Amino acid sequence: MxxxxxxxxxxxxxxxxxxxxxxxxxxxxEKIAQMSGEVVDSNPYSxxxxxxxxxxxxxxxxxxxxxxxxxxxxxxxxxxxxxxxxxxxxxxxxxxxxxxxxxxxxxxxxxxxxxxxxxxxxxxxxxxxxxxxxxxxxxxxxxxxxxxxxxxxxxxxxxxxxxxxxxxxxxxxxxxxxxxxxxxxxxxxxxxxxxxxxxxxxxxxxxxxxxxxxxxxxxxxxxxxxxxxxxxxxxxxxxxxxxxxxxxxxxxxxxxxxxxxxxxxxxxxxxxxxxxxxxxxxxxxxxxxxxxxxxxxxxxxxxxxxxxxxxxQPVEKKEEKEEEVVHEDNDWGISLVDETSGEEPSTGATAQVAGLAEGITLAYERPVPANDDSADTVQVDDTSLDDLMAQMKSI
Structure with missing residues (x-):
């Protein structure tokens, strides 16, 4: 053509x-004279x-x-x-x-x-x-x-x-x-x-x-x-x-x-x-x-x-106001600690514990009941492994 x-x-x-x-x-x-929000099949703008x-x-x-x-x-x-x-x-x-x-x-x-x-x-x-x-x-x-x-x-x-x-x-x-x-x-x-x-x-x-x-x-x-x-x-x-x-x-x-x-x-x-x-x-x-x-x-x-x-343009100064974090009381004694504040927690929950790598701390401590026998101090036995094996063989 x-x-x-x-x-x-x-x-x-x-x-x-x-x-x-x-x-x-x-x-x-041609029948749509102006844009419409009507949800119908005949509306090309819906x-x-x-x-x-x-x-x-x-x-x-x-x-x-x-x-x-x-x-x-x-x-x-x-x-x-x-x-x-x-x-x-x-x-x-x-x-x-x-x-x-x-x-x-x-x-x-x-x-x-x-x-x-x-x-x-x-x-x-x-x-x-x-x-x-x-x-x-x-x-x-x-x-x-x-x-x-x-x-x-x-x-x-x-x-x-x-x-x-x-x-x-x-x-x-x-x-x-x-x-x-x-x-x-x-x-x-x-x-x-x-x-x-x-x-x-x-x-x-x-x-x-x-x-x-x-x-x-x-x-x-x-x-x-x-x-x-x-x-x-x-x-x-x-x-x-x-x-x-x-x-x-x-x-x-x-x-x-x-x-x-x-x-x-x-x-x-x-x-x-x-x-x-x-x-x-x-x-x-x-x-x-x-x-x-x-x-x-x-x-x-x-x-x-x-x-x-x-x-x-004027420089806008934004005042940053720190809001105090309020923790709800709970049965486990869990609380959040701001690592940037430099403040130590009120309990020994996050203290460094022997046997853990440096920087790793306990998240919380389980409360010990007052009348619990488990609260007694546990004595450490210094018996060696060889001595224990000998005792078992003798039994």
Whole structure:
């Protein structure tokens, strides 16, 4: 099927949807005007709202007010966009300039009949049918050119549902130039964002949470291609195609969206850096501080602003009050002893006993009844073992 035939078929489907809507025959998702917590099979949000009923999220409905910009709608970005759509995000802004190819079919999300369409156009068509409650905005261009970069920054600054800044930017691109463009834009706009990536051999990946001035930007702690100022395209081996596994990309996308939800809905702890090595199922975590000598001037400016804000915050002095431990009376005379206090117990319960290794003491002593014959002193017999054996033989 040619590109013209595909586009014609899509237009026919769109006209069919419009006709059904005009006749009040709407998809089930169209009947949900707003997010509902009703637990019924016809409510697509009931399982999500269970997070609120179980005390994980305080107010899940707020997801409808958030806007997320996804830069790069490839193996990671397309799955990320789908997850956010199914979670009921308010608005998605998609940026990409590439087209869907049959070589992309080893990944998730895209379908063979979409080959030849722009990735943002194909993604928007699919996602609208999944959840028509979400608002979609698409931009089919390369953000690294001068004109497009200015427009990209303008949409980050004013693209939300309230015409203000977006809530978070997600970088799901696969090249150095695009990552640096997102880094420069977010540093200048003081915009929090996530960077993500999958290795060329498809068996490792990572996500990174970046707060301008507070954490390292992409230019602060750069990989080899940034530190050495090498064009990433020159590192590609001629005739060798980068590997791609839907499993690795799905895992990275899941880690990314999970942390985006924690950031937007204020639950759990957001990971500053979370890696993944598929060969040994290793998930390293860390936090990288910004480089005071970063080449990005906006990054250095944000660092100064953050340091100033931190210095102006009052230092909270916490008074530590030691509470006296009260032990209940018991028949065994057991009591807890604070080893750091240096105080000796009132009884000889913890005194060093002969025959025990140094440092090992008795936990308690059994009280001895006053009129018990066992309270008498036991005399120690110094008879040797040989003498005892001789006595036994004589008997």
């Amino acid at each position: 040619s590109e013209e035939e595909l586009k014609s078929r899509i237009l026919e489907l769109e006209e069919e949807v419009k006709r059904l809507r005009s006749n009040n025959v709407t998809p089930a998702r 399982r999500l709202m269970a997070l609120k009923r179980m005390g994980i999220v305080e107010d899940y409905e707020k997801i409808r007010t958030h806007t997320v910009a996804v830069v790069g709608v490839g193996g990671v970005g397309s799955v990320t966009a789908e997850m956010l759509t199914r979670c009921g995000i308010g608005k998605l802004i998609l940026f990409d300039y590439d087209k869907v190819e049959l070589a992309n079919m080893n990944r998730l999300f895209f379908q063979p009949h979409q080959a030849g369409l722009s990735k943002v156009e194909a993604a928007a068509h699919t996602l609208q049918f999944i959840n028509p409650d979400v608002t979609f905005e698409t931009h089919n261009y390369n953000i690294t050119t001068v004109d497009n970069f200015d427009h990209f920054m303008e949409r980050i600054r004013c693209g939300s549902l309230t015409s203000g800044p977006v809530d978070i930017v997600l970088s799901c691109v696969d090249n150095y130039e695009a990552r640096m463009a997102v880094n420069r834009a977010c540093n200048e706009l003081d915009q929090t964002w996530f960077e993500s990536g999958v290795s060329e051999n498809a068996v490792s990946g990572h996500i990174q949470y970046l707060i301008p001035g507070e954490t390292a930007c992409f230019d602060c702690a750069p990989p080899l291609v940034v530190a050495s100022q090498i064009d990433e395209r020159t590192l590609k081996r001629e005739g060798v195609c980068a590997a791609s596994l839907p499993t690795t990309m799905g895992i990275v996308a899941g880690m990314l969206v999970q942390n985006v939800l924690k950031y937007l809905l204020k639950f759990g702890q957001v990971s500053y850096y979370l890696g993944y090595n598929a060969l040994v199922d290793f998930f390293p975590t860390m936090m990288m501080r910004p480089n005071p000598h970063c080449d990005d001037t906006w990054c250095r400016k944000r660092q100064a602003e953050y340091a100033e804000r931190k210095a102006s």
